[in-house]
Amino acid sequence: MLFSLFHFLSGYCRIVLSGMNQERFLNLCAAKQILLWNIKREGKHYIFYISRGGYKELQEISEKTGSTFRCIQKKGIPYLFCRYKKRKCFALALLFCTAIFIVMSCFIWQVQVTGSYGHSEEELLDYLEKKGVRSGTKISGFSCARLEEQIRKDFEDIAWVSCERKGTLLRVRVKETLDKRDQKEGEMQESPCNLIASKKGRISSILVRSGSAKVKKGDKVKPGDVLISGVVEIKDDAGEIAEETLVRAQGDVYAISKIKYEDHFPLIYYKKNYTGKTEKSYRFLINGYTIKMPERKTAYAEYDEQSREILLHIGPQFYLPVSLFVITKAQxxxxxxxxxxxxxxxxxxxxxFLFLKEYERKGVVILKNNVRIDSDKNECTAKGIIKIKERVGKVQEIPSTLDGEKDIKQEPAVLNR
Incomplete structure (x- = not known):
């Protein structure tokens, strides 16, 4: 690949060698260190490629050996410029396009957001636009690491985010979780805090990383109950409290709770029977402005319309601020x-199933499904109780003094003893 690119930039020729002493001709080329490649014997002739510089020395070798050569093809940038040197408009247009290409490569022209369920793509794109990240954002003033940190800070339900820039394309991938708020506040916040129950349930398991457990397996809790306290008591040899220390309560607390499920829909529905006939129309979106292409009025009385966006790009990384929308109308x-x-x-x-799948995607474990499905003449109804297991820890800040009477020493973390 690099070999071909080098010779294209410097120029090369395809030569047909004929006459006598052809082998001596090739040996003299080798002695003079003239590079020949793709040498082939075809009948009474040799055909090979030679660089532009080596081609100038062939006349002298031809006179010594009595062989004759003929150039049948010239390729490369130098010969291309020689061919169009009198066409000044073409040269100016080429330079102008090159300059435009270089300038456009300094900006982000396409932004993609993937992986989000709780937030629509339009919502996240509007958020990015408010943060100054849009089509036309200058690459030099943009930082993927800063944007990732800002998204994690502003969206509590987004646990993981990756911003990757490839050429003029910015791809933002996110992953959401139900426990992002607890994880973020419980593990990153510096001030002392308790871990309290976010909802009603019965404790199924508790793992304490720092702080003091206030509940055990089987206990029933209601919203606001302290699960893991950030106040750690240090006792002396006599078993009396010698000191109390404030820490950031951290741990995993799971509780079993119940959710009500109710769904109903009519038995009458409308079905689309496709005929196989389709019509297509096209639109261009250029940096936020829509350009409609001429289209005829559809002949279908009833049709289903679908739109597909194609991001236009040059090569794998140079995306343009232009999108092509292909609109298909299926009769x-x-x-x-x-x-x-x-x-x-x-x-x-x-x-x-889709309802439960959404809960499972957020880390909730479905323990029991007591949903009953009934149907009458008009509608189908599904009602019941679903037993689930989920994390219930929620951060609650605590002051650095208790009851306003005595100061309590703060430490980064103390493991439960």
Whole structure:
């Protein structure tokens, strides 16, 4: 690859060698250290490639050996410039395009956000725009590390974020979790704090990293109850409290709780039957401005419309501030249908599965599903109680003094003894 690029920049020729003493001709080229490559024998001729500098020395070797040579092809930048040297407009246009290419490579032209469920892509893009990250942001004044830190700070439910810039494309990937607020405040905050219950439940397990446990497995808690205290008591040999220390309470507390589930939908629904006929139209989005291409009025009375965005780019990393939207209109016939009892229950189970899947994605464990599905003539109803296990710890700051009477020493962390 580098070999071909070097010769394209310096220029090279394709030569046909004929006549007598052809082997001596090639040997003299080797003696003079003239680089030849891709040498092939075709009938009574040799065909090979030679650099632009070596081509100038072939005439002298040809006179010594009596061989004749003919250039059948010239390639490379020098020959390209010689071909178009009289076309000044072409040269100026080439220089202008090169300058535009260099200037545009100094900016971010496309921003992508992926991995978010709780926040829509439009919401995150609006947030990034308020932070000054948009199409046209200068690369030199942009920091991926700073942006990652800002997103983690402003979105408590985003546990992990990665900002990666490839050329003129900025790709932001996020991962959400239900416990981000507890993790962030419990592990990063410097001030002393307690870990309190965020909801009602029965404790299933508790692991203390720092602080003092105030509950045990099997205890029932309600919102606001202290689970792990940030006040650690240090006792002397007599078993009396000698000192109290404030720390940042840290740990994993899981509780079993119940959630109510209710869903209902009518048995009558509308089904789309596609005919296979489609129409396509195109639109360009240039740095926020939409340009509609001419299109004829659709002949379909009923159709389903889908849009697909194509980011235009030169090579794998040079993305342009231009997107092509391909809008497909698929003709369909809408018919009124009715769920049977078995179909309705199957649809209800599907909707329940998606509901539970969303909870599981957030780290919640489904222990028991007591949802009952019933169907009458008009609608299908799903109701019941779902037993779950989830983290319930929530950070609550505590003052550096208790009851305003005595100061308590603060330490970074003390393991539960």
């Amino acid at each position: 369909c016939q809408i018919s009124k249908e009715n769920y049977s009892v078995s179909q309705a229950k199957k649809e209800a189970r599907k909707r329940l």
